[in-house]
Amino acid sequence: MPPHTYHAPLPIVTPQTMGRIDAAAIGSGIEGYRLMLIAGSAISACVLEYYSEAVGAIVLCGPGNNGGDGYVAARYLAEAGMPVLLYSSIEPERLKGDAGRARADWSGPVYPLEELDCMPGYVVVDALFGAGLDRPIEGLIEETIAAITASALPVVAADLPSGISGRTGQVQGTALQAEHTVTFAALKPGHLLLPGAGCSGETHLVDIGIPRRVIDEHNEAMWRNDPALWGADLPVTGAAGHKYTRGHLCVFSGSFSHTGAARLAAHSALRSGAGLVTVLSPSSAVAANASHLTAVMLRKVEDQSDLDELLVDQRLGGFVLGPGFGIGEKLRQFALSIVKAGRSCVLDADGISAFSDGPEMLFALCRENPLNTVLTPHDGEFARLFPDLHADAELSKVDRARKAAERANAVILYKGADTVIAGPDGRVVINNNAPPWLATAGSGDCLAGIVGALLVQQMPPFEAAAAAAFLHGEAGKRAGEGLIADDLPDAIPPLTHYQSDNRGRG
Structure with a gap:
């Protein structure tokens, strides 16, 4: 096309x-x-x-x-x-x-x-x-x-x-x-x-x-939200391109009984153009993940030293952290290390809730580093991370997302049937193409994977989040009513459907 x-x-x-x-x-x-x-x-x-x-x-x-x-x-x-x-x-x-x-x-x-x-x-x-x-x-x-x-x-x-x-x-x-x-x-x-x-x-x-x-x-x-906003920023694979030029995304897996969310995110990332995707798994879940993965790679990451070793490899462009991972100090330290290392980071689900009792350390690191973090809260998670903004009845969802993005120096993808994406610079898009049947368990994990894939392909964070929300909605339409999250990755439309030729526009 x-x-x-x-x-x-x-x-x-x-x-x-x-x-x-x-x-x-x-x-x-x-x-x-x-x-x-x-x-x-x-x-x-x-x-x-x-x-x-x-x-x-x-x-x-x-x-x-x-x-x-x-x-x-x-x-x-x-x-x-x-x-x-x-x-x-x-x-x-x-x-x-x-x-x-x-x-x-x-x-x-x-x-x-x-x-x-x-x-x-x-x-x-x-x-x-x-x-x-x-x-x-x-x-x-x-x-x-x-x-x-x-x-x-x-x-x-x-x-x-x-x-x-x-x-x-x-x-x-x-x-x-x-x-x-x-x-x-x-x-x-x-x-x-x-x-x-x-x-x-x-x-x-x-x-x-x-x-x-x-x-x-x-x-x-x-x-x-519309491809006119980000179509010119979608990645284009040239004739000399290879898997590493298309970016390498890492997705953290949860424990043995919580591995499905990471695989949904990883599969969605591959379908969204990432050249390589690796699931980072604790040892307890390696066998469970290995039995389900084919095109997605697998690596054991048990503790902070394992992650530090990974972060030495500059080819690992981004990380998705939170889906099924479990709330705790381990997650917080992983997230802080990734942001401090200057890598693209998508914090979703547990990755957001883990900071509910003290997000300032995360926000401070985000402010000290170039914009490379996307937070993807639903309404309940937003309330945990930004309780004062959520409780202010005078603020619209747009107002809350804008203020949150400025405070965190991160892109906020505030999920819902009326998803709002806000950047720290004040830009906002409202996404309205998602069908109601997209509200199903695991759908958000797929969205996190799409965001991560676009980030490692060097798409700017605001545009990546906006494009991901749109592609997620289109995938829901293509999969059809009655979908389950397993259907979504293979329904993600090719990026070439939305690439525009107005590159270099002001």
Whole structure:
């Protein structure tokens, strides 16, 4: 498959930044009402495309420009011949600016929200709050959401379902469940972070005429994970390449009864392009590992002196430590030695939990050395390593990952259905291609192996972690529903599928 030139990666911006982008676009000479007309037409087009057989549309309009989008959508739906019932959460006369103009251009009746009638066969257009809401839903709006939820009518949300914080993705007390969400100019964190991602249904990103340069000028170094971000950094094997130029990764095994995790990581690393992979096994588990390994090599590593001897060999480019290893001082000393030696290190599972009672020594070593460490915690492991960040309810998952990466001087691959990858420099990607059936025992071990393989092939740590999360999700899709972790390594797609030809880009 030939190299591919990818489209620009999709930026993600917070609602506050989106407000500044809107203002900058209007300040550059773009008419605000024109943007509203395009947004409203996109909402109406979504309704007509997916719900053409609906009896009619119930349009809910709130304060501000989100309500204005709703008025525009209502007008276009009526002009298309769809019966429309429009309900407002405020007195319509209170709408000002572009939203007031949209209200004036609507010729139909406006009913108070208190009179809402969830008539069977209708589709609901939710233009109450959008992405900017960051306070609890209560009172009449709470009752309205409950009524719509009970009615089971389909919902098309303008920008974001009402009740979801666009900044954090959290439910503000209660929220609508949309089947489709139409958002504008750029994605918001709430579209990709849970539970907001689940409430948004299918998200449609619409270009409403804001120039990309204006969005880029307000770049928050946050993107949806995509090969466009790292395709140019994927390793390429030349004609003169050999196994050592493709990197040598070592994966530590646990004891006799805990060897499977290391083998999953090792197998995944080979499938991800590493030239050589060696499982480092305690003597008690050598026989168990030897009976299962073929292309993966095996070496006995019992104690610190064995590891010190290994670290003399500069061809050993990276290590995966933690899966099935067991928590204790041995693991901590192994990890510290690897980081101090300047080798690439993926700390996963027990490799993270082992430092829960005192991570500062690890972080100090990471700060003293070039960036070469990737930590891959799930939510529980993150809480053990960064308890203060995890407990701060004001922080989004993105905020927590960013602060953790800066503190540790390591790349944080914060796992979940909404995996967040953050670097110490503030860059963040949110990965959303993982199918739900990827949540199975051993899946994370495979992910750790993919990260390690890309690191030993000289991929930068942030890009390696982002690429690994994406490849892991694609492997889950290829393996299919009902997969077990054993299926994942052989389902990892070849790196050549995602290599781009825009190398040397700025």
